[in-house]
Amino acid sequence: MTFEITSKDNAYIKRAKKILSSSKFRKQENCFLVEGLRMCEEVLKSGNHISECYYTQKFFEKFEDIISCIGKVSEKNFIISEKISKLISDTDTPQGIFCICELPQSVQIRIEEIDRIVLLENIQNPSNLGSILRTCDALGIKNVAISSSGCDVYNPKVLRGSMGAIFRLNICFFENTSQFITSLQNQGFKIYATVPRNDSFIVGQTKFSGKCGIILGNEGNGLSNEALDICFGKITIPMNKDSESLNVAVAAGISIWEIMNRGNKINE
Amino acid sequence: MTFEITSKDNAYIKRAKKILSSSKFRKQENCFLVEGLRMCEEVLKSGNHISECYYTQKFFEKFEDIISCIGKVSEKNFIISEKISKLISDTDTPQGIFCICELPQSVQIRIEEIDRIVLLENIQNPSNLGSILRTCDALGIKNVAISSSGCDVYNPKVLRGSMGAIFRLNICFFENTSQFITSLQNQGFKIYATVPRNDSFIVGQTKFSGKCGIILGNEGNGLSNEALDICFGKITIPMNKDSESLNVAVAAGISIWEIMNRGNKINE
Structure with a gap:
């Protein structure tokens, strides 16, 4: 099921913003945020656990396939407005897709x-x-x-x-x-x-x-x-x-x- | 002779800010702004014409020698407050020295x-x-x-x-x-x-x-x-x-x- 978020005061959005901006918070919450088609595809390929996916209607219309793939593995999925998209983006012109995923463990190099x-x-x-x-x-x-x-x-x-x-x-x-x-x-x-x-x-x-x-x-x-x-x-x-x-x-x-x-x- | 500038509305400062931020204005005025000890030393070494030099009291106390060298070739010299220094700087922690110099000609490569x-x-x-x-x-x-x-x-x-x-x-x-x-x-x-x-x-x-x-x-x-x-x-x-x-x-x-x-x- 997909929810729609239009308010910047939404608790999920506030948390996503903090994950974006604070390294301390990322460690505390054991997660990080990736954005953009290519990076989200890479997360999907990597098998990292995705807890939330956020996307705009415009992105959905262009890339329904990838949203459908991510939707199958992501715990929660949200449609967000363009305005919200800018709030949780690190770029001036966000593509309109974001995933929050688990921080990988520091690997033991063999x-x-x-x-x-x-x-x-x-x-x-x-x-x-x-x-x-x-x-x-x-x-x-x-x-x-x-x-x-x-x-x-x-x-x-x-x-x-x-x-x-x-x-x-x-x-x-x-x-x-x-x-x-x-x-x-x-x-x-x-x-x-x-x-x-x-x-x-x-x-x-x-x-x-x-x-x-x-x-x-x-x-x-x-x-x-x-x-x-x-x-x-x-x-x-x-x-x-x-x-x-x-x-x-x-x-x-x-x-x-x-x-x-x-x-x-x-x-x- | 050295002048002191403390107002952000000073015409020289307004111009310096515009030189810093606008490529079009740099071309129009045929000049650019360099900042920091190292870069200003390089300008001096290069022999580029320096029209103005701006520096803070703090910088002067630490690097009197370089200010004296630049003072000899720069047309105008100004002491500026720390606040003004931040206004015409591209960094968060400016060193407190700035030169405005002539744009070099596009050289003819031999x-x-x-x-x-x-x-x-x-x-x-x-x-x-x-x-x-x-x-x-x-x-x-x-x-x-x-x-x-x-x-x-x-x-x-x-x-x-x-x-x-x-x-x-x-x-x-x-x-x-x-x-x-x-x-x-x-x-x-x-x-x-x-x-x-x-x-x-x-x-x-x-x-x-x-x-x-x-x-x-x-x-x-x-x-x-x-x-x-x-x-x-x-x-x-x-x-x-x-x-x-x-x-x-x-x-x-x-x-x-x-x-x-x-x-x-x-x-x-």
Whole structure:
């Protein structure tokens, strides 16, 4: 059965708004909000539990099929007015579909099955985080570990920037960077710290083979000292001397490209 | 001589606000506004004409040297209150220094002296455009050609994202993509269109030598048909089949890295 909501004071809408805007509330309620046709399709494919689906009449008329599919698995379904749609959207021109789904558990990465991993320590900007996740997925990284500090993965801007990658990656979270790196390295991984200047290894001159990974740090302050100290080595993207650094999502792109040996003209 | 401004209705402040927010007004007045210590230092280094400098007392106390240097070349100098500083800033926590400078002319790129070029067609998002310019500068691309359509290069978010690269690059503008590409190709360049799927050349398996360049297109729609039709070839970053595309700034990063042969383990 589908209910109609037209009041902005409706309790469901108030809750959806809070889920959209507050990372603390998302954790407390153990759920997050996704919006847009593509992202809602990804949720459906992922099998995540959907508690509520909200859609406009206009969206329904265009995409009856997807509403019908979501309706079968969603606990509650609501038609909302265009005005309400704008209230619970993170964009200026919402498509008119929203799902509230359960937060996935932090997965246990099965170390024995993987040979590449990307670690993110305290990334602050949601567009950067989303873009890095999108890149990992596109370039074949399956496993990403994210520090509990930093931007929330279920922030609407991260979800949008990730273009659904969030539903395809194995994502785990870590509290203590050096402990986490140590445990990986004890299991045979070489973890490289990505740094902006002259350091032991130059990306592009280093051959990455066997179990290995990289860790990227905060936009302003880079990696923590504990991360730098414990890593197997440091890697650098050589830069023009007047440039201080690359955007972290671009640096991630080039580093991931290299650790996946995509630039390796000989082996491909 | 330095004047003090405390009223938000001051004509200079009203003008500065308009320069900050309107691309049309920037063109009309032939100027743009830069903010922050680092960017203002870059303006100073670049030799761009500075018509006005605005700074807070707090900034002056911390950075008297730079204020003194700018004061020598700036036509007019103003002390402003913290409140006014927020009014003409694009950030939530302004550092308290702003310069208004002349728009650089679109440079004539001296084709005979260069062997790499990056073309940008209709990039819309200022963070992407800023990030691409920052990457070009960091990886050694000196010449960038930007279509007149798309995001304004002197948008405050582009300036900030470029981290000053805007002052170090040779930037020229073009109106007609196919004419511009044709003229480059007539002068011996191979221009590659970057596309998201299966196309003639795979980045990472292609050797880039001699005069060459890439063109990147709009975030949503990619390159125009005229660009695709006229280019020497198309290049693709191979991706996981579920991923539709990379963020354009990340795709630019990897493509530029490759055309600069930075991943070439043999030659470096």
